[in-house]
Amino acid sequence: MAELARSGTQARRIQDAHQRRMRELELEYAVGDEPDPSAPTPLIPVAQLYYRDVPGLPWPERYDLLQILWCPRNHPNADTPYNPVFELRWRLSETIGDQLDSPPRPVSCPEEYLPNPCVVHPEVVTEYPNGASLPPPLEKSIRDWEDEMGDNLTYHWESALAPGWKAMGHGGYWGVIDPYPMTCACGEEQQPLFTVASGEYDAGTHAWRPVEEDGTDPTTQDPVEVFIGRGYTLQLYYCPRSEHHANRTEMF
Structure with a gap:
C-alpha cells in the first residue's frame, strides 16, 4: 500500500507539472485572458511501442519502433468525426536523437485527450473475432452456448475481446454499430493496429481483469x-x- 501511495503521489506531481506547463503556454499565446485558438497545436505522444515488446507489429524487417501520436482536438471532418486524429512514425530506434527536456504541449484542447504518462508492461493474450463477423453456423453455436450460460455477452466480454488499450488483436466489441470491413483506398482490408479505450476495465470485467490489481484502488x-x-x-x-x-x- 505504501508503494501504491508513492505511485499516486508521483502521478499527481506529474499531472501538476503538466498543468503548470499548460498554463504557461496559455499565457504565452493568450489574446487578452483567453488562449489563442489559432496558436499551433503540437502532436501529443500516445504510445511508443518497441517491436521487442510487442510481437506481431508489421514490417519488422524495416522497423523496430512504432510511435503513435495524435492531434488532441476534435476534428469534425476526420474519418471518425469529433475525435483526435492519429499520426504514426515508423522508425528505427538507432536513428532516435536526443529527447526534448520540455516537449511542447497544446495551448487549448480537451483535457481528456491528454494521456497521463505511463510505463507500458505489455502482456500477450489471445483474442478471437467479433461474433458478428464469424460464419453463421459458428456464430449460432456461440449464441446457443451463451444461452446455456445465461449471458448473451459471455463470448465477447469473457473470452474473445480483451478490454482496454492494446496493439493488434481483433479490436473491440462493436456495441454502437455493426462491424463492417475497414477497406483501404487500394482495396486491401485494413487490420487493427492500436486501440484507445476509455479505461482498462470496469466493474463487470472478470476474466480479463489483472490478478495483481484485484482489490486495488478504482483509479487503476x-x-x-x-x-x-x-x-x-x-x-x-x-x-x-x-x-x-x-x-x-x-x-x-
Whole structure:
C-alpha cells in the first residue's frame, strides 16, 4: 500500500507539472485572458511501442519502433468525426536523437485527450473475432452456448475481446454499430493496429481483469485517463500493403 501511495503521489506531481506547463503556454499565446485558438497545436505522444515488446507489429524487417501520436482536438471532418486524429512514425530506434527536456504541449484542447504518462508492461493474450463477423453456423453455436450460460455477452466480454488499450488483436466489441470491413483506398482490408479505450476495465470485467490489481484502488481501472466520446473505444487500422497508405479509424 505504501508503494501504491508513492505511485499516486508521483502521478499527481506529474499531472501538476503538466498543468503548470499548460498554463504557461496559455499565457504565452493568450489574446487578452483567453488562449489563442489559432496558436499551433503540437502532436501529443500516445504510445511508443518497441517491436521487442510487442510481437506481431508489421514490417519488422524495416522497423523496430512504432510511435503513435495524435492531434488532441476534435476534428469534425476526420474519418471518425469529433475525435483526435492519429499520426504514426515508423522508425528505427538507432536513428532516435536526443529527447526534448520540455516537449511542447497544446495551448487549448480537451483535457481528456491528454494521456497521463505511463510505463507500458505489455502482456500477450489471445483474442478471437467479433461474433458478428464469424460464419453463421459458428456464430449460432456461440449464441446457443451463451444461452446455456445465461449471458448473451459471455463470448465477447469473457473470452474473445480483451478490454482496454492494446496493439493488434481483433479490436473491440462493436456495441454502437455493426462491424463492417475497414477497406483501404487500394482495396486491401485494413487490420487493427492500436486501440484507445476509455479505461482498462470496469466493474463487470472478470476474466480479463489483472490478478495483481484485484482489490486495488478504482483509479487503476483508468491510469491513462483518456476519454473517448461517451466512454467509447477508438480503434486505429493499418493497410498491410504499405505503411504509407492512409490509416482508418472507427469508434464503437
